[in-house]
Amino acid sequence: MGCVGSTEPSMKFDIDRAYRLNDRVALRPEPFGALAYHYGNRRLNFLRAHDLVTVIESLAEHETVRSAFDAAGIAGPRRPAFEKALASLAESDFLVAT
Amino acid sequence: MSLTDDMKAGLQAPICLTWELTYACNLQCVHCLSSSGRRDPRELTTTEAEAVIDEIQRMQVFYVNIGGGEPTIRPDFWHLIDYCVDHDVGVKFSTNGSRIDPRVARELARSDYVDIQISIDGADAATNDHVRGEGSFATALTAMDHLADADFGEFKISVVMTRHNIGQLDQFADLAHRYGAQLRLTRFRPSGRGAATWHELHPSDQQQRDLYHWLLDRPDVLTGDSFFHLSALGEALPGLNLCGAGRVVCLVDPVGDVYACPFVLHDDFKAGNVRDEGGFERVWRNSELFAGLREPQSAGACASCGEFDACQGGCMAAKFFTGIPLDGPDPECVNGYGEELVAAAAGATRPLVGADHSRPSPVKFLGRR
Numbered sequence: 001m002g003c004v005g006s007t008e009p010s011m012k013f014d015i016d017r018a019y020r021l022n023d024r025v026a027l028r029p030e031p032f033g034a035l036a037y038h039y040g041n042r043r044l045n046f047l048r049a050h051d052l053v054t055v056i057e058s059l060a061e062h063e064t065v066r067s068a069f070d071a072a073g074i075a076g077p078r079r080p081a082f083e084k085a086l087a088s089l090a091e092s093d094f095l096v097a098t
Numbered sequence: 099m100s101l102t103d104d105m106k107a108g109l110q111a112p113i114c115l116t117w118e119l120t121y122a123c124n125l126q127c128v129h130c131l132s133s134s135g136r137r138d139p140r141e142l143t144t145t146e147a148e149a150v151i152d153e154i155q156r157m158q159v160f161y162v163n164i165g166g167g168e169p170t171i172r173p174d175f176w177h178l179i180d181y182c183v184d185h186d187v188g189v190k191f192s193t194n195g196s197r198i199d200p201r202v203a204r205e206l207a208r209s210d211y212v213d214i215q216i217s218i219d220g221a222d223a224a225t226n227d228h229v230r231g232e233g234s235f236a237t238a239l240t241a242m243d244h245l246a247d248a249d250f251g252e253f254k255i256s257v258v259m260t261r262h263n264i265g266q267l268d269q270f271a272d273l274a275h276r277y278g279a280q281l282r283l284t285r286f287r288p289s290g291r292g293a294a295t296w297h298e299l300h301p302s303d304q305q306q307r308d309l310y311h312w313l314l315d316r317p318d319v320l321t322g323d324s325f326f327h328l329s330a331l332g333e334a335l336p337g338l339n340l341c342g343a344g345r346v347v348c349l350v351d352p353v354g355d356v357y358a359c360p361f362v363l364h365d366d367f368k369a370g371n372v373r374d375e376g377g378f379e380r381v382w383r384n385s386e387l388f389a390g391l392r393e394p395q396s397a398g399a400c401a402s403c404g405e406f407d408a409c410q411g412g413c414m415a416a417k418f419f420t421g422i423p424l425d426g427p428d429p430e431c432v433n434g435y436g437e438e439l440v441a442a443a444a445g446a447t448r449p450l451v452g453a454d455h456s457r458p459s460p461v462k463f464l465g466r467r
Binding site: 026028029030031032035037039040042044046048 | 101107109111186
């Protein structure tokens with residue numbers, strides 16, 4: 001089972017760092033984007049935008065989240081919402097800092 | 099589109115796939131929603147069951163809820179669990195605990211992908227055994243002891259809410275706390291043998307309100323999102339507040355029949371069989387029944403009710419087996435709109451439960467309470 005909680009201080013999500021999808025997370029394409037499932041903590045996340053899925057899948061190829069956003073054309077008013085979505089995914093261990 | 103709208107339109111594969119492995123059971127619970135007891139000779143073979151697992155792995159169904167009957171009775175049960183885990187399909191299985199001995203508990207504790215749910219329906223032997231049979235409370239607690247001794251970690255204690263146990267909510271929470279377990283409370287449906295006992299056992303209106311407030315105060319208690327009809331009382335309960343049948347949920351029964359949800363084992367809700375050409379995937383994606391359930395549904399008799407958006411008309415299975423039209427109110431509608439209809443339907447012919455695998459001896463309550 002393993003405990004979902006962690007005793008480590010939670011690291012704040014940083015758009016200027018590199019992240020990647022946790023190896024224990026699987027993505028399933030859906031008409032609205034994708035379902036993400038974490039085999040470790042058994043949590044499910046609904047990724048409800050196709051370009052959010054694109055960004056997440058491309059994270060490993062970028063030195064920073066900012067660069068992944070730029071490459072996927074996530075700019076202007078959409079960026080804060082994407083940042084928030086990724087921060088929440090990092091918080092729940094779907095994304096890991098590299 | 100909201101998330102709810104996305105869910106209503108159906109997904110590429112279920113989120114919550116319940117798979118009942120056998121109709122055989124050593125208990126005869128009076129509310130068994132699959133009327134289990136005796137094994138069906140047509141049950142899926144080991145090879146056929148492996149093929150189902152291969153298929154749901156391809157479809158990326160991330161985990162299955164395995165039940166029965168008592169699933170651990172199948173001689174290949176442990177093999178199938180391992181087969182799931184080896185194929186990226188996480189497992190949560192429901193059991194009455196009778197086969198969880200110290201050795202099994204130790205083996206289970208080694209896997210990260212297997213979750214266990216032990217069923218009890220009372221916080222003491224008298225209340226539990228009234229529904230699940232004599233000795234079943236002691237058996238379940240012994241299994242919990244074995245899991246705790248093996249350091250299994252957080253298992254689940256699953257309780258169906260009845261008129262007799264809703265008053266024991268705090269005791270259930272204490273019991274779960276004592277074992278480091280997670281409490282899961284689900285709704286009593288008039289399905290299977292529950293159709294005959296629902297009138298006696300389903301919670302009263304006041305009990306439903308008590309439960310609603312108790313749950314609102316305890317968002318960490320799991321419910322399988324089964325009490326969404328109570329969201330009409332005010333603030334929505336956490337989780338998916340809609341009927342997921344054929345949209346995000348389905349059931350595969352021991353003989354491979356695919357039903358819209360675990361509570362409607364009836365021909366009217368049978369979408370196909372995993373043995374059919376195209377297998378489970380074709381049934382999930384192309385069956386007429388599921389396509390219909392994914393169409394926008396009429397609010398019917400509830401259209402004029404201000405709470406419809408909150409409760410979505412309630413549970414399809416609860417309506418069906420109490421003789422209420424599917425676009426009518428839930429039999430346990432918190433505004434009381436269902437009661438009259440239940441009373442009106444009581445004398446009429448109600449839909450019969452589908453395949454009944456009860457053992458020949460009639461089910462009896464353990465005396466009056």
